[in-house]
Amino acid sequence: MKKAFPILGLLTAVFLSYALYQALVVAPQEQTMGDVQRIFYYHVPSAWTAFLLFAINFLASILYLVRRNPRTDRVAGGVVMALAALTCVGAYVFKGYLPKDVYPSSVATTGIVIAGFYFLIRKYFSEQGTDILALTTAEVGVVFCTVVLVTGPLWARPVWGIWWTWDIRLTSTLVLWLIYVSYLVLRRFSSSGETPVLAAALAVFGALDVPLVYFSIWFFRTQHPQPVIGGGGSIDPRMLHVLLINWLAFLCFAFLVCWSRYRLERLQRDVEETQALEALLEPGGRVR
């Protein structure tokens, strides 16, 4: 796996360069906003990547909490499967209540994918592994969310004439960022043995802000542009193509960054464990 990292890194760098070329050169110029609209090709993929990372953080945090007790773990598995089944059935039964351009099949697929992620994390990560995964995805998610909060005002200034407005999309994104920053601060500065549990509980409640951010432009009147995919939005197919290329490139990049951060955290814990063991040993090698 260690040998694969530089190769994947190189491929991702090439892919990101190609995506940048697509965003700056190939994508057509938007008629009213001009070239400044191209910020969209970095802003939107960064937001989607941050949401995905926070969703993984949510699942890993739930898993960390439920795995502490084998019975809760079994019950949680059943609940996740039941929720996925309910989402599939509910999407078709209540399809009349879904927003315009949201298909029942996409809601059902989302339910299945989330349940799938839950069981994948459960299968491939140990209890400590889920804790490290939660920390890793929160940290990288905050980085991507920071990009969203920086590129947004840089687009708003020339288009709206203001850097910032306290509308629901912008405010809820800022609140989301603050929640995960507080999560990281808690993990960094709390020395209690219960820190991972407290952080996991905070992450579970913090993740509730993600759907609020995502759906705020669907259900509320905001200054933020309407959704470009679903929700009645429309986009030039060439722009959509460039947007998806950039998102895929950022996903590859996020995966590599998460991988590096995961390895760093494992090493950190190994060092702490070795130091603790060394402190227990006398100079002669005997246990104190």
Add this chain to the structure above:
Amino acid sequence: MTYLYIAYAATWLIHVAYLSTVVRRYSRLKKEMDQLGKK
């Protein structure tokens, strides 16, 4: 165009700054681990 370039540059500045902290922490821990191994 200025805002566009600033936005793209800011994006990569944020990512590079974060990656450099990860790399720095990794090399410091690696050194620490090697020293612990020698003991």
